[in-house]
Amino acid sequence: MSKSGISRPGTPYLLLLPGVAFLFTFFLWPIANLAQTSTQTPVAGGDTGEYEQSLRWQNYIDAFLENKEQFGRSFLYAAIATVAALAIAYPLAYAIAFKAGKYKNVLLVLVVAPFFTSFLLRTIAWKQILGEQGFVVPLLRDLHIIAPSTTLTSSAFAVVSGMTYNFLPFMTLPIYASIDRIDPRTLEASGDLYANGLTTFRKVTLPLSMPGVVAGTLLTFIPAAGDYVNAAILGSPQTKMIGNVIESRFFKIVDYPTAAALSFTLMAAILILVTVYIRKAGTDELV
Amino acid sequence: MSEKSSIQGDLRLTNVTKSYGDFTAVNDLSLTIPEGSFFALLGPSGCGKTTTLRMVAGLEEPTQGTISLGSTDITYTKPYQRPINTVFQNYALFPHLTIFENIAFGLRRRGIKDVKEQVEKALELVELSHLSARKPTQLSGGQQQRIALARAIVNRPALLLLDEPLGALDLKLRRQMQIELKWIQKEVGLTFVHVTHDQEEAMTMADTIAVMNEGEIEQLGSPADLYDNPKTAFVANFLGQSNLIKGTITGNDGDNHIVDLFGQKISLAKNRSHAVDNSIFAGIRPEKFRISRLATPFSGNVLSGGKIEDVSYIGVSTQYQVLMPWGQELMVFEQNDDAVAPFSVGEDVNISWEAGFTFALRGDEDAEAGTEVNPEEIIEDDE
Numbered sequence: 001m002s003k004s005g006i007s008r009p010g011t012p013y014l015l016l017l018p019g020v021a022f023l024f025t026f027f028l029w030p031i032a033n034l035a036q037t038s039t040q041t042p043v044a045g046g047d048t049g050e051y052e053q054s055l056r057w058q059n060y061i062d063a064f065l066e067n068k069e070q071f072g073r074s075f076l077y078a079a080i081a082t083v084a085a086l087a088i089a090y091p092l093a094y095a096i097a098f099k100a101g102k103y104k105n106v107l108l109v110l111v112v113a114p115f116f117t118s119f120l121l122r123t124i125a126w127k128q129i130l131g132e133q134g135f136v137v138p139l140l141r142d143l144h145i146i147a148p149s150t151t152l153t154s155s156a157f158a159v160v161s162g163m164t165y166n167f168l169p170f171m172t173l174p175i176y177a178s179i180d181r182i183d184p185r186t187l188e189a190s191g192d193l194y195a196n197g198l199t200t201f202r203k204v205t206l207p208l209s210m211p212g213v214v215a216g217t218l219l220t221f222i223p224a225a226g227d228y229v230n231a232a233i234l235g236s237p238q239t240k241m242i243g244n245v246i247e248s249r250f251f252k253i254v255d256y257p258t259a260a261a262l263s264f265t266l267m268a269a270i271l272i273l274v275t276v277y278i279r280k281a282g283t284d285e286l287v
Numbered sequence: 288m289s290e291k292s293s294i295q296g297d298l299r300l301t302n303v304t305k306s307y308g309d310f311t312a313v314n315d316l317s318l319t320i321p322e323g324s325f326f327a328l329l330g331p332s333g334c335g336k337t338t339t340l341r342m343v344a345g346l347e348e349p350t351q352g353t354i355s356l357g358s359t360d361i362t363y364t365k366p367y368q369r370p371i372n373t374v375f376q377n378y379a380l381f382p383h384l385t386i387f388e389n390i391a392f393g394l395r396r397r398g399i400k401d402v403k404e405q406v407e408k409a410l411e412l413v414e415l416s417h418l419s420a421r422k423p424t425q426l427s428g429g430q431q432q433r434i435a436l437a438r439a440i441v442n443r444p445a446l447l448l449l450d451e452p453l454g455a456l457d458l459k460l461r462r463q464m465q466i467e468l469k470w471i472q473k474e475v476g477l478t479f480v481h482v483t484h485d486q487e488e489a490m491t492m493a494d495t496i497a498v499m500n501e502g503e504i505e506q507l508g509s510p511a512d513l514y515d516n517p518k519t520a521f522v523a524n525f526l527g528q529s530n531l532i533k534g535t536i537t538g539n540d541g542d543n544h545i546v547d548l549f550g551q552k553i554s555l556a557k558n559r560s561h562a563v564d565n566s567i568f569a570g571i572r573p574e575k576f577r578i579s580r581l582a583t584p585f586s587g588n589v590l591s592g593g594k595i596e597d598v599s600y601i602g603v604s605t606q607y608q609v610l611m612p613w614g615q616e617l618m619v620f621e622q623n624d625d626a627v628a629p630f631s632v633g634e635d636v637n638i639s640w641e642a643g644f645t646f647a648l649r650g651d652e653d654a655e656a657g658t659e660v661n662p663e664e665i666i667e668d669d670e
Contacts, residue, residue, distance in 0.1 A: 185379035188346055191366040192373045193393035193438070203392075207383045 038260035049254040056257075063261040067245050071269070074242040077156070077231075078224035081163035085171040085220050086213065088164070093176035093212070094205075098184075111172050119166065123233045126162045127153060130234070154236035162230035170219040178212025179205070214281045218274060225270055242266055294370050295445040296357025297321050298343065298478065303352035305338050312338040314502035316352070320480060320495075322445075325472050327481045327493035331525070331657075335502040336482045340448050343480065344373050356445055367396070372439035373448040377455055378431045380423035386410075386434055387419040393442040409441040412471065429460045436468070440475055449481040453488060465491045486526045490514070498522050500657070514572075516646050518561045523570050523648065524657035530576070530617045531568040531654040536560075543642070549613040553588035555645045566650025574620040575644040578607060578636050588645065591637045593617070595630050605629055609638060 039059055040051035064071070096107045114122055128134055130152040140146045152158055182205065190200040228243030235241075242262060249259035298320040305313040313335040320326045328336040341347040343354060345366035353362045361369055372393065380389050390406045399405065410416040413433035423431055432452060439447055452468070453461045469492045472479045483489050489496050490510040497507045498521070506513055506522045513526055523529035534553075538545040543554040546569055555569060578593075596616060597608035600623075607619040607630065617638065621629075630636060 183377075183379060185375050185377065186381055188366070189373070189375055189379040189381070190392070191346070192344060192371075192375075193442070194367045194396035195392070196365070196367050199396060204381060204383075 034260045034263060037256050038264055040257045049256070051256055059257050059261045060265060063258045064265055066258075067242060067262060070240050070242045070245050071266075073239070074225050074266075075269070075273075077160050077163065077239075077241060078221050078227075080160050081167065081224050082171075082217050082221045084160065084164040085168050086217060089168060089171035089175055089216060090209075090213070093172050093179055096176055097179040097182075108176070111169050111176075114169065120229065120233075123162050123166065123229055126158065126165065126234055130158050130161065153234070154239075156235070156239050158234040159231050159239050159241075162234045163224050163227060166227075166230065167220040167224055170223075171216040174215035174219065175209060175212035178209040178215075182208045210281065214278065218277075222270055222274065226266060294356050294359045294361075295322060298446055298480070299355045300339070300343070301353045301355070303339070303342065303349045303354060305335070305342060305347060306350045311502050313342070313349075316502070316504060318497060318504065318507075320446075320478065322478050323476060325469065325479045325481065325492055325494050327483060327489035327496045328499055329483055329486060329489040329496050329525075330499035331484055334499040336484075336499045337450060339499070340373075340450055340480065340482045343446070344371055344448055345369050370445040371448060372442050372444040372446075373450060374432075374435045374439050374452045376451040378423075378435035380431055380434060380438070382423055384422075385419065386415070386421050386423065386426070389423065389434060390438045390441050392438065397442075405441055409437040412440065412474070413437045428456055429464065432456060432464065436471070440471070440477070443475075444477065446478045446480060449479060451483055452481070453483075453485075461488070468492060490526070498525060500525075515644075516559055517570065518648070519656070520568065520648050520652040520654055521657035523646075524655070528573055528618060529570050530573060531570050531648065532615065532617075533650065533654075534567050534569045535650075536562070536565040536567060544647070546647070548590065549611070551590050553590070553645065554642045555647055556643060559643075559645065560647035562647050562649050564650070568648040568650060568652060568654055570646045570648055571640055571644060573606070573618040574604070574622075575640045576617065576619040576621075577639050578609065578619055578621060578630055579639060580630075581635055581637060587639055587641045589637055589639045590617075593636045593638050595632050595634045595636060598629065598632055600629070609636065 036053060037051070039053065039055045039057060041054045041056050041059075043050040043052050092111070096104055096111075100107050130136055132151065132153075137146070137152055140152075141148055141150075146152075186204055186208070187200055190204045191197075195203060226243050228241060228247050231239055231241040231244050232247075235244075246259050246262050246266070249255045249262065298318075300316055300318040303313055303316045304311065316335075316339065328339060330336045338347060342349050345361070345364060345368075349362060353360055355361060356370070361371075381392065384392070387406055387410075390409050391402050394402045394405060406419070407416065410419055413436060415430060415433055415437070418426060418430065418434075423434065426434065432455075435452070449468075453464050456464060465488055468479075468481075472492075481489070481493060493510065495507065496510055496513055498505045498513060500521050506518045513522060517523040517526065517529070520529075520531060523531065532548050534546045534548040536544045537547045537552075539557075540554060542557055544557055544560060546553050546555050546567065548569060553569065560567065578595075581591075590611065592612040593609040595607055596610045599606045602623070604620045604622050607621065609617045609619055611617060619638065
């Protein structure tokens, strides 16, 4: 390597430069900006949206206490959507990796296909699916699973369904990648060593696919916790998530400090949860 | 080590056929492998040896025929219900488990009590006790191979299957492991069935070899049998090298046939002829030939009129290509063990050999069968 002159000491830094510059401009700088906004207070006698720095940390406490219900709901919905997506994605990924044969690539394209339509359109479509004119509600009523008066739109169910659907590819693809990497001979070896199908799954397949499961749950949970589109389109005031609060504080109420403080609190909460999760899952050795 | 499995005895394959669509991988194969033996299935890539092994392991179901172990029919039992363990090609160790847990896997599935003790014994057998806490990826190829062996042997199966177990190792390590495997087989006294495309490996280790070609067994016997008295051109060429010379049986002399090879008469023991009529291929192994200068006296069969075409000195022996009057080049291996000066290219020579070394094959065979395969090639998948 060193002979070619490619590895002059400065080269790696030079290669890093575009990325670092991008991150600085579009991530670090805005984050710093957001941080300093979060402790501002309104200018006395100023216009709406005019704030000045006064290092008011109390903003954080006020913002949290005012919205703890939405925080709780965000994490609850995100958790339910993650579990639901996992329950759908795992068998799907397993089937694509092991059973699809020559249809493998077609099925993978189908998993990604929804990305070709707008996220918003797909979410609005769920309004139709769960609406009175859709087939889901009449069917569930006929089967007496829901009462004749119950509707599914503007409900927690609709919000969680929308999130599960929208984040499903993010769950499926990493799990698929993990399962696809498993050497089928290790599964044969497990059968050879007296493990039946179920035991082989528990002792070999599942542990070996854990990196995908961890990646998939993170890729689903993190955006789901901060999501506001699903709640805005499919929910009601009773299903408001923290994303919706931040959105309305920024754009409607023009309460920048509270929105900034909420954003930071959300980031911190996600960071802590994710760290604990990765520690518990203990997959670092597997990657 | 734990009790041997309750099912035991000879492994018997009866009229086993395995087809994939139009392709017949194994064709009406019948075979008995005696308990306690070291048996090798030898053949080139695609000959059906791995498919046969996988059917014995339970990883494939035969299209027809039965497989039994002792008196128990195991044709359709699941792999995990068979007292058979496999050492997989490329080992297939569990990457998420430690070496200890890899070896303990089979014991734990069967609910054996003294797992720790038995795993430790198996690790001692393969001399890798110090690695029990490692993960498979932290081991060298040779070490992984031994762990795969320990993981199978610890279960004391009635039958141990080895699928090209040494294929991924370098030549030197492979030679060493061959000796070690043979020693371990004697030590534990299990039946080993070894699949390989490497004739030298099969001959070094196995008591009995079945040479397979195109889904069928060409010949079965001890390594010496197969080498000295091959029945088909395929076996003659696949196991070592052979000179096959087209000829005709012209008469008899007691227990011998008199054979005409392009106008020169040689003799051939009748019981070493596998020909069906007078048209034959006379077969002689290259190291059985002696080269002599013209007018030197000799005994046994002689072919005269040769000319040295090529000389390669390879240490223990010198290999000569000798062009015969009928245009065929014969291969001759001469030991470098006497004071005779090596022959040089262009010299006119005679070739002689002990009549008893000659074997005869059917004259309608393809003399090239089994030569075009390269036994050293590493085969990833044999199906």
